[in-house]
Amino acid sequence: MDTAIESLGVARIPSPLKHVQHVTDDECILYDSSARNVEQQIREGQTPVSFMKAGPRDFMYFDPSKLKCAVVTAGGLCPGLNNVIRAIVLTLYYSYGVRNVLGIRYGFQGLVPQYGHPILELTPKSVGDIAELGGTVLGSSRGPQSVEDMVDALERMNVGILFAIGGDGTMRAVSKICEGIRNRNAKISVIGIPKTIDNDISYMSRSFGFNTAVTVAAEVITAAHVEATGSPNGIGLVKLMGRRAGFIASYAALAKRDANFVLIPESDFDLEGPHGFLAVLEKRILDRKHAVIVVAEGAGQQYAHGEGTDESGNPRLGDIGIFLKEAIDEYFKGKGIELNLKYIDPSYTIRSVEATSDDAIFCTFLAQNAVHAGMAGKTNMVVGNWRDEYVYIPVDLVITGRKQVELDGKLWSSVLEATGQPSFKP
Ligand code: ATP
Ligand code: MG
Numbered sequence: 001m002d003t004a005i006e007s008l009g010v011a012r013i014p015s016p017l018k019h020v021q022h023v024t025d026d027e028c029i030l031y032d033s034s035a036r037n038v039e040q041q042i043r044e045g046q047t048p049v050s051f052m053k054a055g056p057r058d059f060m061y062f063d064p065s066k067l068k069c070a071v072v073t074a075g076g077l078c079p080g081l082n083n084v085i086r087a088i089v090l091t092l093y094y095s096y097g098v099r100n101v102l103g104i105r106y107g108f109q110g111l112v113p114q115y116g117h118p119i120l121e122l123t124p125k126s127v128g129d130i131a132e133l134g135g136t137v138l139g140s141s142r143g144p145q146s147v148e149d150m151v152d153a154l155e156r157m158n159v160g161i162l163f164a165i166g167g168d169g170t171m172r173a174v175s176k177i178c179e180g181i182r183n184r185n186a187k188i189s190v191i192g193i194p195k196t197i198d199n200d201i202s203y204m205s206r207s208f209g210f211n212t213a214v215t216v217a218a219e220v221i222t223a224a225h226v227e228a229t230g231s232p233n234g235i236g237l238v239k240l241m242g243r244r245a246g247f248i249a250s251y252a253a254l255a256k257r258d259a260n261f262v263l264i265p266e267s268d269f270d271l272e273g274p275h276g277f278l279a280v281l282e283k284r285i286l287d288r289k290h291a292v293i294v295v296a297e298g299a300g301q302q303y304a305h306g307e308g309t310d311e312s313g314n315p316r317l318g319d320i321g322i323f324l325k326e327a328i329d330e331y332f333k334g335k336g337i338e339l340n341l342k343y344i345d346p347s348y349t350i351r352s353v354e355a356t357s358d359d360a361i362f363c364t365f366l367a368q369n370a371v372h373a374g375m376a377g378k379t380n381m382v383v384g385n386w387r388d389e390y391v392y393i394p395v396d397l398v399i400t401g402r403k404q405v406e407l408d409g410k411l412w413s414s415v416l417e418a419t420g421q422p423s424f425k426p
Contacts, residue, residue, distance in 0.1 A: 001031070001049050005392050006178070008187050008377040011059035015375070017095055023055030029389045031203075051203075051391035054369035054383055060096070061189075061377025067160045068100040069374070071122060073136040074107035074166035074173065075312070078197045079212035080355040080363040081136040081165060086127040087367030088163050093124050095368075096375055102157065107141035107166070108173060111153040119157075131360060134352035142169070143311040151180040154188050161374035165193045168201070168402075169312050171382060174395045178380035191374045192382035192395050193366055197351065200245035202401045203393055204384045208366060210248070211359045213241065216350045217252035221294060224344055225258035228290040231340035235281075235291050235328065239321030239345045242296030243314075245404045249296040250415045260284060260291045261421050263320075265298035266405045267412070269424035271327060277424045278331045285337070295320055297347070303327075321345050365390060 005025075015022070028050035032038055041048045071088055073081050085103070092098035103120030104110035110117045120126070120138065130137050154162060154177075164174050174192040181188045194201045199210040217240050224236025238259075240249045246264020253259035261281070263269060270276040284291045297317055304318025325343045332339040355363060362385075369390045370383045384393045405412050 001397065003031075003049060003051050003394060003397065005052050005378050005394060006380040008061055008189055008379055011057060011061040011376050013060040013063055015056060015058055015060050016064070016097060017056045020056055022058050023053050024057070025052060027053040029053055029386055029391050031386070033387055051384070051386055051393055054372065054390035054392050056372045057376040060375045062160050062375055064092075064097040064375070065099075067098050068102065068158050069098060069161045069163065070102040070104055070154070070157070070159045071138065071163045072104035072107060072110060072165070073138045073140050073195075074164065074170040075140060075142065075195065076167065076197075077135050077140065077351040078195045078209035079134065079351070079353055080208040080359045081195065082127075082130040082133050083355050083360050083363035084165050084193055084208065084367045085122070085137065086131050087364040088371055089122045089127045090124055091368045091371040096371065102159065103138045106139040107170075108145040108150060109141045109143075110138075111150040112145050113149070113153070132354055134354055136165075140166075145173075147176045147180045150177055151184065151186070151188075154181075155184070155186060159188060161189045161191065163191050163193065163370055163374065166195050168196070168399060170195070171395050171399050174382075175380065175399065178395070181379075189374045189377060189379040191370045191379070192398075193370050194382050194384065194398060197248070198242050198245050199247040200403045201398055202403055203386065203398055204403075205387055206362070206385050208359055208363045209355065211362070212353060212356045213248050213350050214251045214255060215356050216346065216353055217248055218255035220344055220346045221252055221256040221258055221292060224292050224342065225256070227342040227344075228292050233285050233289055233332075233337065233339050235285070235293065235339060235341040237293045237295070237321065237325055237328070237341060237343045239295050239297060239343075239347065241347050241350065243298040243317060244402055246296040246299065247403075247405060247411075249294050250405055250411055253294050253415055254418055257418055258292050259294045260419055261293045262415050262419055263293070263295040263299040264405055265296055265301070267299075267407055268302070269300065270426065271300075271303060273426060275422065275424060275426055278328065280422060280424060281328065282332070282335065282337070285332075285339070293324070295324060297321070300324070
């Protein structure tokens with residue numbers, strides 16, 4: 001695994017940052033936290049894999065008085081986007097003395113002249129109170145853009161550092177833009193700040209927005225429980241985010257022990273049959289008169305049947321929430337059992353709420369460390385968080401795969417323990 005960080009050149013300008021510990025490029029955070037594994041690797045003559053530690057460097061590559069930076073947000077909304085934008089601007093301005101920061105409107109469209117989106121000027125004043133707002137003040141978009149056009153725009157505007165906040169697609173764009181920049185031998189740094197509300201980015205212990213999503217999702221589970229217990233044979237069915245990974249559903253269910261069933265994309269389930277989900281739900285309703293079901297949007301896709309792809313090429317998922325609601329209604333009607341099912345889909349509400357304090361603090365640290373990296377001339381990388389340490393990771397590494405809930409791991413076994421649900425398999 002290559003964890004080396006690309007650099008634009010030697011950093012020679014002394015950093016203005018005083019009263020804060022500086023970090024050198026040879027300070028690393030081990031990938032593997034097991035002492036036994038690390039010792040074994042050393043005994044076998046291997047160098048244990050590690051990530052470069054994030055933080056301010058002694059020297060800068062860019063001269064802050066001449067530097068122009070740009071910030072772009074792309075992909076779906078996620079709590080904390082504005083916190084990251086704000087902290088990037090404040091750190092550039094107050095810590096480094098950078099006076100020119102541009103806000104690129106509506107994702108990468110903002111770098112392509114034909115769209116005609118105006119550029120925003122970002123100052124401490126203009127970003128002063130954006131952290132209380134959900135969404136992104138820059139706007140966002142999907143869909144491919146020409147890399148040549150984007151690099152042209154960066155050169156034309158004389159941008160030295162581009163900060164790109166977004167999901168897997170955005171990180172792919174960072175990689176492609178860096179390739180375009182390298183081909184032209186231009187001196188532009190591109191730093192990614194990965195965004196995934198689902199917490200499914202590889203090599204990142206935590207991503208911003210996830211804490212907020214779990215906090216709000218847990219409240220929704222409580223609401224579903226109130227609804228379920230409020231009427232005879234009540235069912236509260238909650239659909240949560242999680243296209244390929246069920247982290248939000250799993251953590252929210254652990255936060256509130258009211259969920260009786262948690263369905264996630266990683267764990268297939270049978271709907272019909274004596275051990276299938278509907279039969280187990282029937283037993284629960286007859287025994288306890290109420291049930292709370294939490295389903296992640298990517299679960300049960302063999303039943304929900306999504307079709308085609310969106311503008312970004314992501315498969316369109318079938319709506320498992322609506323599918324389950326109808327399947328449950330029909331099943332109980334067939335059995336002659338009266339049911340009171342309440343379906344709650346809070347996904348868009350969760351995406352656009354203000355970040356929790358915990359996420360807001362996390363966003364600030366990510367943004368500060370992104371700025372330190374850019375100022376030092378690092379590029380083609382993302383700022384990440386590995387085992388509670390802030391680190392720099394090559395962008396090509398984080399786009400190689402995705403994290404999922406391990407079905408034999410401690411998270412899923414805790415969920416099974418908390419819900420008492422069986423495997424829904426013969
Ligand atoms: P999310 O997954 O949360 O929705 P995302 O960043 O994956 O966020 P996308 O719409 O996939 O969202 O990508 C954002 C933008 O990144 C796209 O609008 C596109 O301009 C750019 N992009 C995506 N993939 C590539 C690629 N392979 N090469 C160049 N640009 C890309
Ligand atoms: Mg994506």
